[in-house]
Amino acid sequence: MQTPETSSDTKFSPEPKNVLWTIPNAISVLRILTIPVIAVLVSQRHLMISLVLIAVSAASDGVDGFIARRFNQVSRVGQILDPIADRMLILCTIVALGFAQILPWWLLVVVGLRDLVMGVLILILAQHGYGPLPVHYAGKTGTAMLMLAIPALILADFQETHFFGILHLVALAAVLWGVVLYWFAGVLYIFQGVGLIRDDTLHD
Template structure:
């Protein structure tokens, strides 16, 4: 979720959290369709809908004034879980090469390390920026397209070029965003005081 009013409670039973829970349920469904059946189109649709609607719960929380502590934790967790699950599943079925997978995993590990270092020194994570959101969206959009390209008959002619263009361009943006976050963190450390930024 993007920056908004501070949550006042855990707020478990809210419409935004229900949407997030439904998105979370899509992860095992995607894995089942991809790995245990031949319903590859359906797997791609579940992945595209589940990951592509990451903005819905945030919008609902703000419009319905139902921002909650649980939502602040669960929403980004589900977003990251979608990316990591899709990444590893597609690598397992040989739709993604290991160098690409490692490049994404190292980037994620870099960001986790950055947050740990900032927390250790009493800082909140740097505020999310447009480049970071765009990079994540482009990388994720490539995954369902690559499923179609690699597993749906006669779809590779159009899907493979589109999927790989999104994947490699998204990876470049992903690392560019990481460098911006590192630069922001360095600015926080040089500033010598904690600032209350919130990552969406």
Template sequence: MSIPNLITLGRVILVPVVFWLLLTGELQPAFLAFVIAGISDAVDGFLAKRFGWETELGAYLDPLADKLLIVCIFIALGVTARLPSWLVILVVSRDVLIIIAVVLSWLLDRPTPMKPLAISKINTLVQIVLAGTVLADEAFLLNLNGPVQLLILLTAATTIASLAVYLRVWLHHMTYSESTDPKA
């Protein structure tokens, strides 16, 4: 077990803590835990790359920890009416559909390569910025209604775009056969 993987596991452990803090209205501690999770994500990635501590486990665990954190925060923010339900459903549905596609490709013996796409990275960044902005706004009464509304629309747009690109890539992967490969 490498140090970056241990840091990532710590982030996974933070997920139910952040979720509980949000549901109980402890917004400042929730924001602090969210910031710690973000810092841990940067630190584990830096350490893995800098010292060559990248592992196959980490390649799966790190994005899983990120998605788990984002999904739980979005659900908690939706349940507490801090984000619109339609956006929470969109964000969670995207992740569920991608997971279903990956599992289905495994079941059909056509495993999908686990490579994050550029639009997915943008989408994740926008989701994190939205969650952090809403948490900061609610925790410290910053009155960021305009920026939050803009981030909600941007999150919806990048979530839809990301899902569309993933589905296109997945469908191409699932329908591609060596017999139709012009290089073969």
């Protein structure tokens, strides 16, 4: 991945460039285009195909970050596209799982509200000349838990057996913990953003 929020070795990444068309950006765009397809497949319970596409999406997420850092193709556009792809995958898949009656709808509201708040915060910070906030470990952990738990929930819906029942409970617990960490990191980002805006206002 190409952003501080989704990369574990950001401090070793090259300086982002003001370029639009790079291989990592093209991969990120393709990931975004596949997300509605995944959501429709999940909602219609084509679970095996959707799991394959989620796996491909997750793999491409690591590939674009590797290419960006290895071949010095880190871009400012990529820093925007990459988290958008991650959040769209989480949000759209949760919507699909709601339609498939695998997850409760209130979970969509909780996750969607967090992303809405973060989107507003990013827009406000951009007005003050700030880019993405430095990542917090809780944010990376929460996102990772959700990205792992969602395929596990889909897999757990294959059969009504004791094993898959246990897998469903474990995956659901991981989703809940992921949401808690997701929001905890969101609150930290809000405090960081408010601090930056306050300092910016005081210096003006």
